Amino acid sequence: MNYSMNKQEKDHIMHKETVLITGGAGFIGSNLTEFLLKNEHRVIVLDDLSRSTTDNIRACYNYSPNFYFVNGSVMDFELVDRLVNNVDMVFHLAAQVHWEESIDNPVPSFEVHTRGTQNVLEAVRRAMTRRDPLKLMLYASSSEVYGTGQYMPMDENHPFNPQSPYAAGKAAADRLCSSYHHVYNLPIIILRQFNTYGPNQRMKGYSAVIPKFVSQVMNNCPPTIYGSGVQTKDFHYIDDLIAAYSLIINKWEDLDMFGTAINFGTGKETSVNDLARIIIDTIAKETGRDLKDMNPIHLPKRPGEVMRFAADISLAKKSLGFTPKIDIKKGIEKYVRWYIKEGSSSG
Numbered sequence: 001m002n003y004s005m006n007k008q009e010k011d012h013i014m015h016k017e018t019v020l021i022t023g024g025a026g027f028i029g030s031n032l033t034e035f036l037l038k039n040e041h042r043v044i045v046l047d048d049l050s051r052s053t054t055d056n057i058r059a060c061y062n063y064s065p066n067f068y069f070v071n072g073s074v075m076d077f078e079l080v081d082r083l084v085n086n087v088d089m090v091f092h093l094a095a096q097v098h099w100e101e102s103i104d105n106p107v108p109s110f111e112v113h114t115r116g117t118q119n120v121l122e123a124v125r126r127a128m129t130r131r132d133p134l135k136l137m138l139y140a141s142s143s144e145v146y147g148t149g150q151y152m153p154m155d156e157n158h159p160f161n162p163q164s165p166y167a168a169g170k171a172a173a174d175r176l177c178s179s180y181h182h183v184y185n186l187p188i189i190i191l192r193q194f195n196t197y198g199p200n201q202r203m204k205g206y207s208a209v210i211p212k213f214v215s216q217v218m219n220n221c222p223p224t225i226y227g228s229g230v231q232t233k234d235f236h237y238i239d240d241l242i243a244a245y246s247l248i249i250n251k252w253e254d255l256d257m258f259g260t261a262i263n264f265g266t267g268k269e270t271s272v273n274d275l276a277r278i279i280i281d282t283i284a285k286e287t288g289r290d291l292k293d294m295n296p297i298h299l300p301k302r303p304g305e306v307m308r309f310a311a312d313i314s315l316a317k318k319s320l321g322f323t324p325k326i327d328i329k330k331g332i333e334k335y336v337r338w339y340i341k342e343g344s345s346s347g
Contacts, residue, residue, distance in 0.1 A: 018042040020087040022074050022120060023094035025049060027201040028140065028193075028241065030056035032091065035242050036249075037063040046083055048073040051097060056200045074116035077123070084123035084134065091245075092120045093140040095170070098208070102166035103304050113169030114176070121180045128186065136187050136252050137177075138245070141261065143194040143234065143309055145171040152269070153312035156192065156261050164304035174261065181259035189248060189257050194265030194311045197331065198238030199338040209272065210235070210332070213279045214339050218287075222294050223280070227301035229273035234265040234310045237331035240324040247320040255319060265311025266324045275328070282332050286340060 019036055023029045024045030030052070036043050037060055045057060049071060060067045072079045074094045084090055094116060096102060102109035117139070127134040146154050147161030162168040174190055181188045197210040207215075213223040244264045248255075270278075276296045284291040316322035326334070 017089070018044065018087040019089045019091060020044045020046060020083050021091045021093060022046045022080075022116075023052070023092075023140075025052040025054060025057050025069070026093065026097070027052070027056070027198075028196060028238065029091075029093045030060075030200045031198065031238050031242055032093070032245055033057060033060055033067070035246070037067055039246075040066070042066045042068075044068045044070065044083060044087060046070045046072055046074065046080070047094070053202065055202075073112075074119055075112065077119045080119045081123040081126060084120070084127050085130070088132075088134065089136045089138075089249075090120060090124055090134065091138045091140070092117065095140070096166065099144060099164040099166035099304055100302070102164050102169070103302075106165035109165050110169040110172075113166075113173045117173035117176055121176065121186065124186055124188075125180065125184050128184070134187070136189070136249075138248065139173070139177045139188060139190050141174040141177075141190050141192045142167070142170040143192055143263070143265065143311065144306060145174055145192065146306075146309075148306050149308040149310065152308070153267050153310040154263070155312035156263055156315060163306055167304075167306075178259055178261070185258075187252075187258050189252070189259075190261040191244070191248075192261055192263045192311075193241060194234040194236050194263070194309060196236045196238055196241050198335055199342075201238075201335075209233070209275065210279070210335065211339075213276055214283070214336060217280055217283045217291070217294070218339065223276040223296045224299055225272055225276060225296045226299050226305065229276070229296065229298065230271055231305060231307045232269035232271050232309060233275075234268060235270055235275070235328050235331065236265045236311075236324065237326040237334070240264075240266070240326055243325075244316065244320070244322050247322055251320060257319065262315050262319070263311040263313050264316055264322070265309075265313060266327070267311055267313050268328070269308070269310045270328050275332075278329055278332050279336070282329070282336050286333070286336050
């Protein structure tokens with residue numbers, strides 16, 4: 001895809017700080033985009049819509065001309081390079097986000113995480129030679145790089161043990177970002193995000209566990225759990241993650257964190273069994289349905305699934321003052337209410 005901004009667009013952007021968000025039409029990216037627009041940033045979203053939808057960014061057009069959408073891929077270096085050359089900050093969120101999909105289709109998963117990330121890094125490296133160098137790059141890594149926790153909670157020094165092609169790709173990209181900082185002095189901060197959920201997380205092909213369970217129960221089907229259900233996750237509501245991004249955006253100039261990885265989660269484990277029960281009970285409460293006899297169905301365990309997760313967020317607390325505010329029950333309540341209002345139509 002060939003794309004270049006016209007003079008009017010360039011002149012408009014030059015007068016105000018501008019952020020490029022790769023994967024900006026996805027679940028996390030769309031929430032981050034809307035937050036930045038509400039706070040008077042200019043935002044360019046690059047997304048190929050292969051795993052996302054324009055439904056997520058429909059409201060962003062209300063902020064035009066501060067919002068600009070480009071339908072394209074991080075695999076297109078020339079496009080990425082032109083976009084990065086027109087912005088002050090890059091938030092690289094583009095990914096193939098489901099580890100199950102990476103098992104079925106490992107090659108494209110690994111390529112988008114590795115070559116896609118290197119395309120962004122190369123574009124940022126070139127942008128650092130401008131008269132007004134790029135200020136900041138944030139890379140959305142993943143807790144999956146750690147694999148099943150060898151100790152709890154898991155800090156940023158926890159050994160890497162990726163257990164799926166998705167996790168291996170994210171681990172490679174994570175370390176590639178670190179190497180580009182150390183070799184080229186790029187202003188990169190790496191965010192290792194635990195299991196984020198919330199509005200705009202939809203059922204589309206492969207799905208994360210929370211939208212899948214909610215969709216199943218809303219359609220009068222019991223949640224399907226792979227394995228015993230004792231496996232745990234650190235479920236982190238989207239508002240808390242956006243608050244973490246906000247803290248970095250507001251404080252990055254005063255932080256000595258370039259080249260650093262930082263965990264964002266709650267520090268609390270929730271088993272998949274407990275999650276299923278919370279979702280069943282919440283939907284019963286919100287819809288008035290009698291679901292007390294609904295119980296999950298257990299299927300054989302899948303390869304590649306991490307069995308235990310909980311973030312050590314001490315670094316985020318100390319360096320940023322980060323404190324998650326929404327617990328799993330409140331977060332599921334908020335998500336179910338959004339799903340009933342908007343999410344079910346795309347389910």
